[in-house]
Amino acid sequence: QSNLPKELSEKYMITKKIGVGVCGEVKLAFERATCKKVALKTINKKDFPASVGTATRSAEREIQILQKIDHPCLIKTKDFFQTDDSYYIFLELMEGGELFDRVKSKQQIKEPIAKLYFYQMLKAVEYLHNNGIIHRDLKPENVLLSSHDDVCVIKITDFNQSKILEESALMRTLCGTPTYLAPEVFTDAVTVGYSRAVDAWSLGVVLVNTFICYPPFYPDARIGLSVSDQITQGIYTFIPSKWDGISDDAKDVVKKLLRVDPNVRLTIEEALQHPWLMVRFIAVSLPGPSAINVGTFTT
Ligand SMILES: C/C(=N\NC(=N)N)c1ccc2[nH]c(C(=O)Nc3ccc4cc[nH]c4c3)cc2c1
Numbered sequence: 001q002s003n004l005p006k007e008l009s010e011k012y013m014i015t016k017k018i019g020v021g022v023c024g025e026v027k028l029a030f031e032r033a034t035c036k037k038v039a040l041k042t043i044n045k046k047d048f049p050a051s052v053g054t055a056t057r058s059a060e061r062e063i064q065i066l067q068k069i070d071h072p073c074l075i076k077t078k079d080f081f082q083t084d085d086s087y088y089i090f091l092e093l094m095e096g097g098e099l100f101d102r103v104k105s106k107q108q109i110k111e112p113i114a115k116l117y118f119y120q121m122l123k124a125v126e127y128l129h130n131n132g133i134i135h136r137d138l139k140p141e142n143v144l145l146s147s148h149d150d151v152c153v154i155k156i157t158d159f160n161q162s163k164i165l166e167e168s169a170l171m172r173t174l175c176g177t178p179t180y181l182a183p184e185v186f187t188d189a190v191t192v193g194y195s196r197a198v199d200a201w202s203l204g205v206v207l208v209n210t211f212i213c214y215p216p217f218y219p220d221a222r223i224g225l226s227v228s229d230q231i232t233q234g235i236y237t238f239i240p241s242k243w244d245g246i247s248d249d250a251k252d253v254v255k256k257l258l259r260v261d262p263n264v265r266l267t268i269e270e271a272l273q274h275p276w277l278m279v280r281f282i283a284v285s286l287p288g289p290s291a292i293n294v295g296t297f298t299t
Pocket of ligand 1: 094096141159
């Protein structure tokens with residue numbers, strides 16, 4: 001890290017690499033003044049194949065989102081630096097690492113733990129959607145665990161693909177008097193605005209992939225369909241043996257999230273009302289000052 005900004009090196013000591021992402025890497029760093037551990041995510045501008053212009057815009061939009069969001073299950077930035085060729089984002093360190101690695105190493109995650117993580121993901125995405133943000137890249141690599149214990153707080157990260165829903169021209173048109181408006185403007189309006197449903201779909205795939213240990217859509221000669229055809233036709237395989245012992249409510253949530261038509265797909269809000277999630281939880285609170293109540297709810 002020879003070309004680090006001087007003020008960055010003065011404030012932080014950077015040590016080993018702890019995670020590697022698509023566009024950059026994650027390192028363990030220590031804030032010199034407090035000796036506190038933090039995660040440093042470096043995003044190299046030159047890693048983006050497109051012209052630097054779009055790269056900078058997408059990275060800057062991500063930084064803007066990262067600095068604006070405030071929810072117990074969304075990663076928070078603690079500091080930020082940039083040079084001509086890189087962004088340096090300091091984030092709260094999630095000791096448990098990525099959910100992806102936890103799943104890779106371990107056999108099936110037990111249903112109550114899967115439900116605890118899934119509930120937190122729903123609450124995080126509910127917050128994003130309520131703030132007009134669509135994540136668009138929800139996957140186990142972008143879910144971080146706060147500790148090595150199974151019962152822990154999770155946080156969603158990586159807003160590189162995220163989209164901020166601006167007020168659209170269509171919304172403004174629909175506010176005016178429709179005297180001269182063509183019928184298709186109304187019918188189009190019905191389908192527009194479901195872009196947030198993509199996050200619900202992804203969470204359905206995460207639920208199957210992460211908690212039942214295999215992706216619902218994968219290249220398999222026996223199915224005779226490409227992954228994209230399986231997805232567009234909503235054909236996914238339920239390997240019965242893997243679902244033994246999993247509750248019918250859990251299967252029902254998956255079925256309703258993995259609906260091809262976004263208009264009938266379960267929304268995040270509806271998923272939170274689903275019987276599988278509407279159970280009493282002991283609030284997950286961490287010891288010490290960082291105790292966070294990610295939410296308790298009753299039957
Ligand atoms: C902000 C962000 N990505 N943004 C973009 N890719 N543009 C991002 C993505 C993945 C991330 N991973 C982490 C992170 O703390 N990872 C991690 C990985 C392994 C271990 C092991 C112990 N703690 C760990 C933390 C922060 C983080 C931030």
